[in-house]
Amino acid sequence: MSSSGSGEPLYWVGARRLAHAFPPLEHALDDPNGLIAIGGDLSPSRLLDAYARGIFPWFNAGQPILWWSPDPRAVTTPGAARISRSLAKRLRRATYRISFDAAFAAVIAACAAPGPGRVGTWITPAMHDAYCALHARGYAHSVECWHGRELVGGLYGVALGQVFFGESMFSRAPDASKVAFVNLHAWLLTWGYTLIDCQLPTAHLATLGVQPLARAAFEQRLRAALDASPAAIAWRQEPAR
Numbered sequence: 001m002s003s004s005g006s007g008e009p010l011y012w013v014g015a016r017r018l019a020h021a022f023p024p025l026e027h028a029l030d031d032p033n034g035l036i037a038i039g040g041d042l043s044p045s046r047l048l049d050a051y052a053r054g055i056f057p058w059f060n061a062g063q064p065i066l067w068w069s070p071d072p073r074a075v076t077t078p079g080a081a082r083i084s085r086s087l088a089k090r091l092r093r094a095t096y097r098i099s100f101d102a103a104f105a106a107v108i109a110a111c112a113a114p115g116p117g118r119v120g121t122w123i124t125p126a127m128h129d130a131y132c133a134l135h136a137r138g139y140a141h142s143v144e145c146w147h148g149r150e151l152v153g154g155l156y157g158v159a160l161g162q163v164f165f166g167e168s169m170f171s172r173a174p175d176a177s178k179v180a181f182v183n184l185h186a187w188l189l190t191w192g193y194t195l196i197d198c199q200l201p202t203a204h205l206a207t208l209g210v211q212p213l214a215r216a217a218f219e220q221r222l223r224a225a226l227d228a229s230p231a232a233i234a235w236r237q238e239p240a241r
Helices: 044-052 085-093 104-112 125-136 176-191 203-207 215-226
Strands: 011-013 035-039 066-068 073-076 097-100 140-147 150-160 163-171 195-199 211-213
Touching: 044 125, 044 150, 073 215, 085 176, 097 176, 104 125, 104 140, 104 150, 104 163, 125 140, 125 150, 140 176, 150 176, 163 176, 163 215, 176 195, 195 215, 211 215
Parallel strands: 011 035, 163 195
Antiparallel strands: 035 066, 073 195, 073 211, 097 140, 140 150, 150 163
């Protein structure tokens, strides 16, 4: 059995242990970075419990469910998006129209679709169904980017307290996913959110102002943000920006 960074055995999620399904974050492995538990299910209750603890599922088809809490964590603050000159120009041109929760299933399907340099996807049919179930319960949300009537970009994630946990994004037109991300920033700031979790640091996210944060510091910010409620919860009702 694998050992975590603290020397403890890797945790197997018991299907009947929903209330205490996950260990403390410091039990996560150092290699692979952040693997903290295996197994369980993708029920709405399980997923919400995981997110509230700073844990998310990420696994490929044919694998058991793998749960992660990497160190460092990729985060940003609503309103702090980094906007390049070219992106600012596109935003001023209003090339795309933005909506919220107008096409959740289409967004997650587009995120799962093969793309350049991507043979497979971690968004399995089970993951798709699980997040659609969360969306139906009002916890998972999407941002859509439209060119005319065509869906050309977007993203989806989970909202709890004052935190938005970003899951995945896609783009079929220049800067479409970036436009969706910047609009998400602006509206989350308006709605009173205080933290955006982007899971794993990447070079692409860094260009948008996403920064690495030590897991212990992330856990502190997460707890504070979950203890508070957004100033407003609008999503579908909010007019497109």
